[in-house]
Amino acid sequence: MTEKKKKKVAILGFTETRKVAPYNDPDFEIWGLNDLYRFRAADDVQRWDRWFEIHTPECINDMAKTQLAANAGRVSLPPAEEHFNTLASWDNVPVYMIRKFDEVPNSVAYPLEGILEVFRPYFLKEDRVKYFTNSISYMIALAIYEGFEEIHIYGVDMATSGVDSEYAKQRPSCEFWLGVAVGKGIKIEIPDDSDLLKTRFMYGFEDDKKHAFEVKVDAILKSVTDRKNQATDQKAQWERHELQYLGAIQAIKEIQLAWQ
Numbered sequence: 001m002t003e004k005k006k007k008k009v010a011i012l013g014f015t016e017t018r019k020v021a022p023y024n025d026p027d028f029e030i031w032g033l034n035d036l037y038r039f040r041a042a043d044d045v046q047r048w049d050r051w052f053e054i055h056t057p058e059c060i061n062d063m064a065k066t067q068l069a070a071n072a073g074r075v076s077l078p079p080a081e082e083h084f085n086t087l088a089s090w091d092n093v094p095v096y097m098i099r100k101f102d103e104v105p106n107s108v109a110y111p112l113e114g115i116l117e118v119f120r121p122y123f124l125k126e127d128r129v130k131y132f133t134n135s136i137s138y139m140i141a142l143a144i145y146e147g148f149e150e151i152h153i154y155g156v157d158m159a160t161s162g163v164d165s166e167y168a169k170q171r172p173s174c175e176f177w178l179g180v181a182v183g184k185g186i187k188i189e190i191p192d193d194s195d196l197l198k199t200r201f202m203y204g205f206e207d208d209k210k211h212a213f214e215v216k217v218d219a220i221l222k223s224v225t226d227r228k229n230q231a232t233d234q235k236a237q238w239e240r241h242e243l244q245y246l247g248a249i250q251a252i253k254e255i256q257l258a259w260q
Contacts, residue, residue: 008150011139012036012045017191018155019044028152031143033135035077036155037086051095053087054110054135096142110138115145119180133173140177144184151181152189158196171196 009029010021014036022028023046032045033052039045055063057080064077078086084103087095096110119141120129132138136156143151158171175197178188190196201210 007148008152009143009148010152010154011136011143011156012048013136013153013155013157015155015157015193017157017193020191021045021154022152023047029148031139033139035083048093051087051090051093052110052135052139053083053095053097054138056098057081057084096138111142111145112138115141118145131173131176134170136170137173137177140174140181144177144181144186148186150187150189151178153178153194153196154191156196157194 006027006029008022008025008027009031012018012021012030012032018036018039021030023030029049030047031050031052032048034055036045037048037051060077060080060083064079067077077083081103084101088104088106090106093106094108095104095106097104097107099107099109101107116129120126123129132141136153140151140153156174158174178197182188188197190198200213201207
């Protein structure tokens with residue numbers, strides 16, 4: 001008997017909210033990606049039904065080398081050969097990749113053309129449909145394409161720390177495809193800790209609240225900055241005192257030498 005297709009999917013990322021995904025709910029498919037499986041040992045990631053690895057072996061090796069250099073010899077991302085061996089060991093788990101790889105017999109070519117074909121008619125400029133800047137976006141698009149009724153996102157906080165951060169470039173694509181899902185009537189669940197689809201204040205309607213918040217934050221920032229400047233001045237004064245004492249010590253030593 002063919003197993004009934006599930007209507008809910010939980011997409012996993014690497015941040016802490018991955019721990020609260022519905023692993024014990026049989027109504028959910030669980031989708032993981034990249035080397036997230038390394039958290040299985042800590043029981044953070046307890047099961048998965050599909051896996052996604054969109055990076056090429058060359059890209060994986062480059063990332064592993066970068067992490068190796070940055071972490072002073074402690075690398076978290078395995079090199080491509082080891083990584084592919086792990087993915088290949090899951091006989092009953094399809095691994096979605098840019099194409100089928102012989103090294104991963106259970107690999108499946110991600111159905112990119114099929115997905116683009118479905119969504120392309122909604123764009124006057126067809127290239128706009130190719131708005132994929134990260135793996136999570138591909139996962140969301142596939143869930144829409146396959147007709148899931150609920151998409152839950154865990155471990156994908158996308159907190160940005162500046163316009164040049166990696167997440168600043170990736171977050172809009174995720175939010176676009178989540179918007180497509182909502183437009184098709186699909187229910188979305190995102191943990192409160194995630195920055196996806198979140199704004200502190202609604203533009204226009206909550207300007208008073210926004211202004212009050214900004215005044216409060218500016219006052220706190222000014223207070224902390226003033227204290228920092230005071231600490232800097234005190235540090236400079238103590239450094240001058242230190243130099244004076246060092247000079248005095250040197251002078252005393254010279255007197256000692258002169259009067260031996």
